[in-house]
Amino acid sequence: MSGELFPRERADPAPGAVLLPDWLSAAEQRELVDTCRAWARPPAGMRTTVLPTGGVMSVRTVCLGWHWYPYGYARTVVDGDGEPVKPFPDELRTLARRALADAYGEGLGDVAGAPGYEPDVALVNHYPHGARMGLHRDREERIDAPVVSLSLGDTALFRLGNTETRTRPWTDLELRSGDLLVFGGPSRFAYHGVVRTLPGTADPALGLVGRLNITVRQSGLD
Template sequence: MPEPLFGEPTRERVEPAPGAVLLPGWLGPEEQRELVAACREWARPPAGMRTVRMPTGGVMSVRTVCLGWHWYPYGYARTVVDGDGAPVKPFPPALCTLARRALADAYGDSLAAVAGAAAYRPDVAVVNHYPHGAKMGLHRDKEERLDAPVVSLSVGDSCVFRLGNTDTRTRPWTDLELRSGDLLVFGGPARFAYHGVVRTLPGTADPALGLVGRLNVTVRQSGLSDGPSR
């Protein structure tokens, strides 16, 4: 983890709910820059970054690109069914390695006790770019057919992330500040908890990243075979 600057206290590991683990500064500066560069390549068309329109007609304020499987409300497909129709970009093996390392670091000796963690074989990444002012309402990641953990990586501006409960979008919830380089894992009892981004904190990113806003890369194991899911 990066060393704190100017006497800033070291941020500690947090477990905001059973199965949820926050490891501050898990990605070092060089790994963050590499991830930004990779996201720029993934964002290029075809099957590039797009704005998502919900079935209700609303438009999400984040922009999204998917790898491995294409996520759309509310399913997965092998092509960008709500965009240019191109085949989705492949899921990078390097992301699989990174996500498996993330689970090992987050759960440690408890890895085998968390559903799907020890045998984790992710095949989906959803990359969201939050421009200034973007947010995301409380939702659950429930299009997958397995309860394997979600690995979430933050780069760029900090944000206020809300981790709720598994039953409703109302309280109880916990608000966490996620900064650039932070790793958040949620599996086990927290796997299907409602969660979202209340707001981003513009201007908090390291200028060396060359990034405006926030990038969030979530890695998942879908449990899907070929063919769209619903």
């Protein structure tokens, strides 16, 4: 954020987890927001997810490559319009690989699934004002390759927990527009979620109300 006394610096909140503030340039953020709008259009567009318990998630989601539903993957929007999922874009694959290289540097080869990273699925979540995400683990994948998370729009309070339980210990991180968060290695299956977003903190130039989160993964599916 401009006007700060001290620049925000890289953080390593847990083994295998890396936060790179302001990783995306302003131009890259604007381009991604426009691209997300195209992905969100039907068919196989953005939809609201209903959990097996009957609860309704407060975020709205569009999937690329594979369609995520509670709790698995499919090639069609099985809990929506039934249309084939949109393809996984090459530009996201390139961006995710660059993210791992920047996050892990010379230690890339020491992180499970990072060398030869082949992401093939992305979840684009829109958080309107008041939306949140409960603590959960990304465990529908059949491989332990890292997760790449990009933030756009309003600032979020992100909670990174442990791999055993939804209770403490956890670390709360402020994720702003343009921030990159990668979690792999020992943190790959850590519980995590969004406690809240801070309405009105997005750059008006983005033309975005709320927050977008792009989560890129390697499914390990055929």
